[in-house]
Amino acid sequence: MIGIFDSGYGGLSVQKAVMQLMPNTPIVYFADHQYCPYGRKSKEELIERAFFIVDALIEQGAQLIIVACNTATAAAIDTLREKYDIPFVGMEPAIKPAALASTSKKVGVLATEGTFSGKLFKQTKEKFAQGVEVIIQEGVGLVELVEKGLMGTYKAHQVLYPIIAKMKAHRVDHLVLGCTHYPFLKDDIQKMLGDKVRLIDPSPAVAQQAQRLYQKDESKPEIKKYYRFITSGLKVKEYRRNILQLLQLDEENTLFMYE
Incomplete structure (x- = not known):
């Protein structure tokens, strides 16, 4: 499973590109609405949130994580790569x-x-x-x-x-x-x-880099839901409605959660 996170819905632009390039790959997406927007948060705050979210994504089965936020990438990706033994793909201004x-x-x-x-x-x-x-x-x-x-x-x-x-x-x-x-x-x-x-x-280039780094672990059990969506600060009903609209998904093979 690929993990993706952002402060809100923005990272879905990256998920769209990943879905187009890797249509059969399960994805878990974390929208950190409780702390949105990230733009003016301190580096220390962003690193703390990144640790929390990455732990949650790994618990869901993520083997590669896309930091789908330029601000969070700038603040935290070096620290994430030092702490965790999985690949990370960040955003770079194109x-x-x-x-x-x-x-x-x-x-x-x-x-x-x-x-x-x-x-x-x-x-x-x-x-x-x-x-x-x-x-x-x-x-x-x-x-x-x-x-x-x-x-x-x-x-x-x-x-x-x-x-x-x-x-x-x-x-x-x-x-x-x-x-x-x-x-x-x-x-x-x-x-x-x-x-x-x-x-x-830059989303298509990020998806291409994720594809290069992603290796499916055949030893892991098959994941029942293709797409999982987690929010830290919205009612699940509202989150579900907005996700389905922005990604043009139906509810089949999707799971919505609150962290």
Whole structure:
């Protein structure tokens, strides 16, 4: 089983990519709604939550875990790899493909404060964005839009307008979605930017890396449910309804739990 976690529904954008690439692989997903959003949490808080969630995912049978959150990856993935003897796949801002493909040599990155202040983002930017202007913008309020299911609404337009206006003013030709929640706003963002700006979603690359690292343990008993979903802070009924809608699943081969 593959384990995936995020502060809320954002990591489902990664799960979608994993399901497409590995359709027969069982997945257990943990949405840490009690502590959502992660963007402004301290490194110490995020590491503590990561330990709690990873223990829960391993207990469910996870043999590989995707930290489907850029902020949590920046804060905790090195510590997780030191503590646990299983593979971890983290999120990395997709600056490299954006920088390589850019003709204007101006690319934008939308992410959280925790991602921008992390070592991984700075290293990636320094390594792959030489000669490219990188315009960064914190996506204030975007996580909350997705958590409330407000994609495609007037409220989404109000929140997105000042954020996207900065990217348009700088004439970026690529925009990196540096938070797993943001792909759910892809249609709204694309309409505002226009067709000439390409959006970069790292989820498919993360799924490919998970596929490379994942090895099914044939000694483990067969798992009865393909997909398990755990929440730390929502009523299971609400969680079930939103998961089924966002992933376009039916309830067959799914199990919903509260941790």
